[in-house]
Amino acid sequence: MTNIAIVTGASSGLGREIVRQLEGGAFGRLDQIWTVSRRAEKTSRLVRPFALDLTDADSFDVLGDALSRTPDARVALLVNNAGFGTFGDFADMPARDNADMVRLLMLAPVELTYRALPHMAAGSRVLNVASVAAFMPQPGLATYSAAKRFVLDFSRALDAELGDVDIHVTALCPKFMRTGFLDHAGAGDVAARMSRLTGFEDVARVAERGLAAARAGRSLCIPSPDMRVLYAATKLLPYPLALAVERALP
Numbered sequence: 001m002t003n004i005a006i007v008t009g010a011s012s013g014l015g016r017e018i019v020r021q022l023e024g025g026a027f028g029r030l031d032q033i034w035t036v037s038r039r040a041e042k043t044s045r046l047v048r049p050f051a052l053d054l055t056d057a058d059s060f061d062v063l064g065d066a067l068s069r070t071p072d073a074r075v076a077l078l079v080n081n082a083g084f085g086t087f088g089d090f091a092d093m094p095a096r097d098n099a100d101m102v103r104l105l106m107l108a109p110v111e112l113t114y115r116a117l118p119h120m121a122a123g124s125r126v127l128n129v130a131s132v133a134a135f136m137p138q139p140g141l142a143t144y145s146a147a148k149r150f151v152l153d154f155s156r157a158l159d160a161e162l163g164d165v166d167i168h169v170t171a172l173c174p175k176f177m178r179t180g181f182l183d184h185a186g187a188g189d190v191a192a193r194m195s196r197l198t199g200f201e202d203v204a205r206v207a208e209r210g211l212a213a214a215r216a217g218r219s220l221c222i223p224s225p226d227m228r229v230l231y232a233a234t235k236l237l238p239y240p241l242a243l244a245v246e247r248a249l250p
């Protein structure tokens with residue numbers, strides 16, 4: 001049996017930290033860690049890097065074929081983490097950014113989960129990185145927040161489907177973290193205002209909480225206590241009211 005963890009978006013930020021913690025044994029014994037991102041390098045003996053663009057559908061086949069060619073491959077953990085978000089009004093945004101967000105944030109987790117599942121067994125886990133932006137529709141982040149809502153709902157439904165065979169799927173919802181994400185986000189004033197509203201959380205802590213939740217087979221992990229309160233509030237308040245409150249905040 002070759003125990004494999006696959007981590008997308010492993011070249012930076014949260015994904016890089018997840019790989020570091022996996023190398024330290026945070027998910028038990030692994031024989032290989034497959035890292036997937038456009039910039040990919042072999043960072044340790046365990047790591048098998050795949051330099052792939054996950055907005056390109058051929059990349060899914062490359063990973064699926066690699067799994068099929070690995071003798072006795074068992075995917076112990078799939079982490080769908082690769083992502084970027086562009087802030088700003090939808091109409092002003094390059095069409096390509098919106099299409100790439102849809103491909104990277106929604107299509108890639110679906111395709112990779114589909115390809116990994118035949119190599120999973122009881123105890124295997126999927127950790128999907130969503131965001132607190134998933135909690136309610138976000139003007140100024142329309143495509144990103146809708147895509148993260150998809151990740152949240154997809155994860156929870158799949159977890160309920162697969163739970164009987166002890167394969168669990170966790171949606172991880174971090175708030176802002178100081179990573180490369182903010183360099184790519186564009187519309188600096190929107191990002192600055194939103195990060196001022198929610199504050200930042202520590203990347204290592206988010207990785208640790210996410211991996212612990214996946215190990216425990218929990219379908220939802222919101223590491224930050226204030227964001228757990230926000231999540232509950234968004235389920236109680238009608239959307240126009242929640243939006244009015246958000247807009248009234250300084």
Ligand SMILES: NC(=O)c1ccc[n+]([C@@H]2O[C@H](COP(=O)([O-])OP(=O)(O)OC[C@H]3O[C@@H](n4cnc5c(N)ncnc54)[C@H](OP(=O)(O)O)[C@@H]3O)[C@@H](O)[C@H]2O)c1
Nearest residue numbers: 009011012013014037038039054082083176177179180181
């Ligand atoms: N940072 C935050 O405030 C925050 C908050 C909530 C949720 N999140 C989510 O957390 C996840 C990780 O982001 P991060 O904060 O760690 O940002 P980051 O430092 O910018 O890392 C993003 C990762 O995604 C990879 N990636 C981007 N486009 C890709 C593509 N087309 N194909 C393959 N890989 C690609 C990047 O690698 P390459 O550039 O080498 O391809 C990089 O490794 C994302 O899903 C993000 O939406 C972030």
